[in-house]
Amino acid sequence: xxxxxxxxxxxxxxxxxxxxxxxxxxxxxxxxxxxxxxxxxxxxxxxxxxxxxxxxxxxxxxxxxxxxxxxxxxxxxxxxxxxxxxxxxxxxxxxxxxxxxxxxxxxxxxxxxxxxxxxxxxxxxxxxxxxxxxxxxxxxxxxxxxxxxxxxxxxxxxxxxxxxxxxxxxxxxxxxxxxxxxxxxxxxxxxxxxxxxxxxxxxxxxxxxxxxxxxxxxxxxxxxxxxxxxxxxxxxxxxxxxxxxxxxxxxxxxxxxxxxxxxxxxxxxxxxxxxxxxxxxxxxxxxxxxxxxxxxxxxxxxxxxxxxxxxxxxxxxxxxxxxxxxxxxxxxxxxxxxxxxxxxxxxxxxxxxxxxxxxxxxxxxxxxxxx
Numbered sequence: 549x550x551x552x553x554x555x556x557x558x559x560x561x562x563x564x565x566x567x568x569x570x571x572x573x574x575x576x577x578x579x580x581x582x583x584x585x586x587x588x589x590x591x592x593x594x595x596x597x598x599x600x601x602x603x604x605x606x607x608x609x610x611x612x613x614x615x616x617x618x619x620x621x622x623x624x625x626x627x628x629x630x631x632x633x634x635x636x637x638x639x640x641x642x643x644x645x646x647x648x649x650x651x652x653x654x655x656x657x658x659x660x661x662x663x664x665x666x667x668x669x670x671x672x673x674x675x676x677x678x679x680x681x682x683x684x685x686x687x688x689x690x691x692x693x694x695x696x697x698x699x700x701x702x703x704x705x706x707x708x709x710x711x712x713x714x715x716x717x718x719x720x721x722x723x724x725x726x727x728x729x730x731x732x733x734x735x736x737x738x739x740x741x742x743x744x745x746x747x748x749x750x751x752x753x754x755x756x757x758x759x760x761x762x763x764x765x766x767x768x769x770x771x772x773x774x775x776x777x778x779x780x781x782x783x784x785x786x787x788x789x790x791x792x793x794x795x796x797x798x799x800x801x802x803x804x805x806x807x808x809x810x811x812x813x814x815x816x817x818x819x820x821x822x823x824x825x826x827x828x829x830x831x832x833x834x835x836x837x838x839x840x841x842x843x844x845x846x847x848x849x850x851x852x853x854x855x856x857x858x859x860x861x862x863x864x865x866x867x868x869x870x871x872x873x874x875x876x877x878x879x880x881x882x883x884x885x886x887x888x889x890x891x892x893x894x895x896x897x898x899x900x901x902x903x904x905x906x907x908x909x910x911x912x913x914x915x916x917x918x919x
Contacts, residue, residue, distance in 0.1 A: 570907035578911030584891035595659035660859035759842035
């Protein structure tokens, strides 16, 4: 998967630019606060329909403007598609080949991306919701059935929570309807648990080798999946029975809180080093950064196996996050058969061979120019 061109209008600090990207490594160089990350954000939005930053959709519109537009031409498996996302103050519209797409689920597979930013340290150190969002973002790109199922799960979950509140406040309400909702929720949850377990198991087959290639350490890194119910194995009937029994045993507790307390919306996972060390507690910040980077790079072959092409790799200010040796190890890794978009404040200590094969763009004061 390759982004051939990127065009933005009235987006963040940019009035307008239109650039052609190389099929391998693209490096955007500029001072801090020059707008380099905004370029990665535009690409991420083009793939995911939303930003990796917090805030409202309308925040991407340039100050004192009424509309922002992001456009990109994408090549995937010999097929060209023109993607476009328009932002108004209270509305967002998405297009493929000038045709408006009504459902986001019908759009996401057009541009697969992996993003690494300095804030990704929160994936290890932050709350479970950050890790769940990462899982959902990646799996929604890899599997259309996962995306549809998870959206359906959330709709049923909302209805179930509302009905739990009704049961709590109205003693004559019919519990039979809650049972129907519970059965539907369990049905959707089974696939979500299976897909997450399968994906994290595949991550574990790659992550140690990638981590050690970048760091030259000799560590065993793995991801430990932590659903909030007991699952002895991930066969359909076993998951269904475990979750159903959990809801039955905790009916009074959920009733009193008016909230569904168990299910994949409460999932978590953690990074383990050398079989028993929780990296959130005991690993250095440098080890944590490299572990998150290895985690994200581990998903590249999973994308390729499932979707038939590599995703586009977005690396924000990655050089300042790594020492010289790790930096060059990473550049060697990502310079293979994958398009990468990298931001940096300088090109020091990057090998001439790497720079000769990369496309360099200079970013300054709302302007982007090919060097």
